Amino acid sequence: xxxxxxxxxxxxxxxxxxxxxxxxxxxxxxxxxxxxxxxxxxxxxxxxxxxxxxxxxxxxxxxxxxxxxxxxxxxxxxxxxxxxxxxxxxxxxxxxxxxxxxxxxxxxxxxxxxxxxxxxxxxxxxxxxxxxxxxxxxxxxxxxxxxxxxxxxxxxxxxxxxxxxxxxxxxxxxxxxxxxxxxxxxxxxxxxxxxxxxxxxxxxxxxxxxxxxxxxxxxxxxxxxxxxxxxxxxxxxxxxxxxxxxxxxxxxxxxxxxxxxxxxxxxxxxxxxxxxxxxxxxxxxxxxxxxxxxxxxxxxxxxxxxxxxxxxxxxxxxxxxxxxxxxxxxxxxxxxxxxxxxxxxxxxxxxxxxxxxxxxxxxxxxxxxxxxxxxxxxxxxxxxxxxxxxxxxxxxxxxxxxxxxxxxxxxxxxxxxxxxxxxxxxxxxxxxxxxxxxxxxxxxxxxxxxxxxxxxxxxxxxxxxxxxxxxxxxxxxxxxxxxxxxxxxxxxxxxxxxxxxxxxxxxxxxxxxxxxxxxxxxxxxxxxxxxxxxxxxxxxxxxxxxxxxxxxxxxxxxxxxxxxxxxxxxxxxxxxxxxxxxxxxxxxxxxxxxxxxxxxxxxxxxxxxxxxxxxxxxxxxxxxxxxxxxxxxxxxxxxxxxxxxxxxxxxxxxxxxxxxxxxxxxxxxxx
Amino acid sequence: xxxxxxxxxxxxxxxxxxxxxxxxxxxxxxxxxxxxxxxxxxxxxxxxxxxxxxxxxxxxxxxxxxxxxxxxxxxxxxxxxxxxxxxxxxxxxxxxxxxxxxxxxxxxxxxxxxxxxxxxxxxxxxxxxxxxxxxxxxxxxxxxxxxxxxxxx
Ligand code: FES
Ligand code: FES
Numbered sequence: 001x002x003x004x005x006x007x008x009x010x011x012x013x014x015x016x017x018x019x020x021x022x023x024x025x026x027x028x029x030x031x032x033x034x035x036x037x038x039x040x041x042x043x044x045x046x047x048x049x050x051x052x053x054x055x056x057x058x059x060x061x062x063x064x065x066x067x068x069x070x071x072x073x074x075x076x077x078x079x080x081x082x083x084x085x086x087x088x089x090x091x092x093x094x095x096x097x098x099x100x101x102x103x104x105x106x107x108x109x110x111x112x113x114x115x116x117x118x119x120x121x122x123x124x125x126x127x128x129x130x131x132x133x134x135x136x137x138x139x140x141x142x143x144x145x146x147x148x149x150x151x152x153x154x155x156x157x158x159x160x161x162x163x164x165x166x167x168x169x170x171x172x173x174x175x176x177x178x179x180x181x182x183x184x185x186x187x188x189x190x191x192x193x194x195x196x197x198x199x200x201x202x203x204x205x206x207x208x209x210x211x212x213x214x215x216x217x218x219x220x221x222x223x224x225x226x227x228x229x230x231x232x233x234x235x236x237x238x239x240x241x242x243x244x245x246x247x248x249x250x251x252x253x254x255x256x257x258x259x260x261x262x263x264x265x266x267x268x269x270x271x272x273x274x275x276x277x278x279x280x281x282x283x284x285x286x287x288x289x290x291x292x293x294x295x296x297x298x299x300x301x302x303x304x305x306x307x308x309x310x311x312x313x314x315x316x317x318x319x320x321x322x323x324x325x326x327x328x329x330x331x332x333x334x335x336x337x338x339x340x341x342x343x344x345x346x347x348x349x350x351x352x353x354x355x356x357x358x359x360x361x362x363x364x365x366x367x368x369x370x371x372x373x374x375x376x377x378x379x380x381x382x383x384x385x386x387x388x389x390x391x392x393x394x395x396x397x398x399x400x401x402x403x404x405x406x407x408x409x410x411x412x413x414x415x416x417x418x419x420x421x422x423x424x425x426x427x428x429x430x431x432x433x434x435x436x437x438x439x440x441x442x443x444x445x446x447x448x449x450x451x452x453x454x455x456x457x458x459x460x461x462x463x464x465x466x467x468x469x470x471x472x473x474x475x476x477x478x479x480x481x482x483x484x485x486x487x488x489x490x491x492x493x494x495x496x497x498x499x500x501x502x503x504x505x506x507x508x509x510x511x512x513x514x515x516x517x518x519x520x521x522x523x524x525x526x527x528x529x530x531x532x533x534x535x536x537x538x539x540x541x542x543x544x545x546x547x548x549x550x551x552x553x554x555x556x557x558x559x560x561x562x563x564x565x566x567x568x569x570x571x572x573x574x575x576x577x578x579x580x581x582x583x584x585x586x587x588x589x590x591x592x593x594x595x596x597x598x599x600x601x602x603x604x605x606x607x608x609x610x611x612x613x614x615x616x617x618x619x620x621x622x623x624x625x626x627x628x629x630x631x632x633x634x635x636x637x638x639x640x641x642x643x644x645x646x647x648x649x650x651x652x653x654x655x656x657x658x659x660x661x662x663x664x665x666x667x668x669x670x671x
Numbered sequence: 672x673x674x675x676x677x678x679x680x681x682x683x684x685x686x687x688x689x690x691x692x693x694x695x696x697x698x699x700x701x702x703x704x705x706x707x708x709x710x711x712x713x714x715x716x717x718x719x720x721x722x723x724x725x726x727x728x729x730x731x732x733x734x735x736x737x738x739x740x741x742x743x744x745x746x747x748x749x750x751x752x753x754x755x756x757x758x759x760x761x762x763x764x765x766x767x768x769x770x771x772x773x774x775x776x777x778x779x780x781x782x783x784x785x786x787x788x789x790x791x792x793x794x795x796x797x798x799x800x801x802x803x804x805x806x807x808x809x810x811x812x813x814x815x816x817x818x819x820x821x822x823x824x
Contacts (some may be wrong), residue, residue, distance in 0.1 A: 172770030173767075233699055234698075294715060296708075572768075578808075582807070607807075608803060612810055612813075
């Protein structure tokens with residue numbers, strides 16, 4: 001595989017200091033600090049609730065600081081629906097420890113043993129009525145110490161109370177929220193860079209004079225293959241960058257360095273397949289899709305000789321800090337990253353190219369610079385979801401049990417960076433959810449990863465959504481071939497009670513067995529276990545005579561452990577379903593000669609209001625198990641559920657996304 | 672060129688080239704960054720403002736065209752520190768995730784409800800159809816709009 005990595009991959013987790021996580025302010029505000037960032041998943045409210053619960057405070061007393069590199073503990077980045085599961089757990093431990101320290105101090109102050117103290121609303125009280133608030137307990141000095149491991153801590157139990165809404169909501173609806181595009185720094189210029197259409201091309205020539213003839217242009221910046229302009233206004237910078245009229249040398253031919261990873265080996269697989277009573281083999285294809293954030297990338301950089309401030313929307317503040325420092329020759333701690341509100345990036349926010357543009361231009365121009373990419377640049381230059389091509393085969397016993405399973409998939413890298421990635425990391429990213437959640441007597445699962453024809457990157461759930469589309473469509477094919485009910489077929493292949501529960505719950509909610517079959521209508525099911533979250537979905541579709549599919553309703557049953565923020569979790573699942581419905585029915589990045597040609601909303605349509613299903617029904621399984629992620633799982637089973645519903649509605653088995661009417665008509669004709 | 676614009680009930684001046692868009696004037700010259708530049712060609716709804724009470728893409732309207740019209744941006748819907756009933760409905764229903772699309776949707780909702788206080792679901796979808804939401808908040812937005820039906824605006 002080519003050079004793909006994540007700086008900080010596998011960094012060991014050292015014990016944390018409570019003072020890095022939890023600070024009790026003089027006014028009684030409790031500051032909770034995390035290196036994670038907010039990008040629509042509402043982790044700020046989730047973290048506030050976790051800390052409030054442990055410290056027995058009203059949620060409003062907790063202030064969450066996210067991603068400010070000078071103030072929060074180091075973090076590898078906000079990926080993989082892991083914020084609540086990992087950083088939430090760290091914050092919970094730090095908060096529990098902070099509470100223990102506060103109680104110790106109160107115990108000394110009142111000469112009362114800790115077990116005899118009561119805590120409520122930010123005060124610790126002795127039974128004789130004396131009480132003290134947290135801020136008084138830190139007058140003698142801040143809380144300090146190494147957070148013990150979870151086993152040594154006492155946690156608050158029970159549900160986390162609701163009531164608080166998205167912290168940023170009022171700012172969002174009034175337009176006060178600051179995205180990087182909205183940051184204004186005194187003396188700031190606007191910058192725009194001309195990037196080569198294909199990464200790695202060299203600059204042959206460009207026009208360094210014409211831009212200066214344009215109004216507002218301050219400086220043309222040229223360093224090696226990097227060219228850009230500084231101007232007074234945004235539109236002037238865009239137009240001057242065009243006037244640079246660069247000529248690029250032919251794209252370098254990057255020798256492909258493919259990587260093969262065996263996810264599950266079975267030396268007997270060929271025999272077992274051959275010996276099975278019934279067989280099926282299919283091939284599937286999933287195209288590139290675009291993250292298609294509503295706001296194109298933007299960033300402000302203010303690079304000075306002795307330090308730099310970056311106002312950015314990034315999923316990895318520390319990675320960006322280190323990269324920026326290296327470019328301008330500063331030490332990492334001289335670079336201060338200030339995360340701004342982020343237009344949803346869905347995993348694509350680790351590329352940070354606009355931020356690096358701004359860093360270079362600010363360094364060259366010695367002034368603060370705001371860079372805003374155009375919509376076309378956002379589509380053309382950012383990384384896209386990898387392609388997946390899969391060949392899948394299975395053998396069934398006479399009574400319809402899977403006895404052999406073979407899955408060979410080819411895809412592209414889902415992570416990027418500068419150093420080599422260990423094969424386990426590839427298995428966890430490009431191989432995510434390639435192993436089905438079923439009991440299979442024999443299985444061979446092989447992964448082949450090679451660089452794509454365009455740059456590829458992580459996208460919500462990484463390879464899980466493409467893999468689950470293939471696996472769960474194929475499960476449906478096997479059920480149909482052997483005349484079994486698709487839900488019953490899945491249930492007979494798992495012993496996992498949590499997977500069974502979500503399948504049974506979605507069967508119940510969707511009226512799976514009860515709804516009469518109407519011509520053109522159908523229901524499809526799919527399920528997945530994604531990073532510890534169990535999810536089953538049923539889609540109901542109508543397929544028109546001309547092959548146009550209409551998604552009418554989606555039912556999701558989810559077990560994500562203990563819910564920290566139930567309405568936020570519901571919103572995330574709904575959004576994941578809606579976005580994945582758009583991928584499934586409409587989206588495909590088209591590439592010609594190594595260049596993305598779908599560079600606007602006409603050639604790259606996404607779902608709009610009229611395309612949205614009438615309803616997305618989300619049911620959570622009540623649980624006291626550890627919290628798992630909810631940002632990604634909702635999106636994972638959607639494509640298969642919809643494709644299976646299309647099959648139920650029309651008899652058309654479509655093994656390629658998006659589910660275009662033409663593909664449906666063709667498959668229907670073959671059925 | 673000097674232009675005088677009526678924005679949020681105030682007359683404001685901008686000295687910009689004639690080709691400048693209303694959106695750039697709002698964002699760059701007046702500091703009203705609640706209208707967002709999502710596409711610049713009228714295809715996403717992120718930049719919508721009210722022009723004489725009608726929702727319009729400010730990214731494709733020139734400053735010249737905007738002169739003499741009554742412009743309201745999302746910042747001008749309610750006095751500072753308070754929320755317009757439509758804004759309140761979006762907050763109450765958590766009808767957003769990242770919020771990049773939200774201000775434009777609020778604008779279109781206000782205009783719809785001014786003209787038609789009891790829109791049917793189809794009319795809501797029609798009115799909102801210029802707006803893209805990548806986070807997939809469509810269902811919640813429709814519910815938020817329905818929740819303000821009939822409220823005097
Ligand atoms: S920015 Fe105006 S419609 Fe997209
Ligand atoms: S809330 Fe993110 S684009 Fe709509």
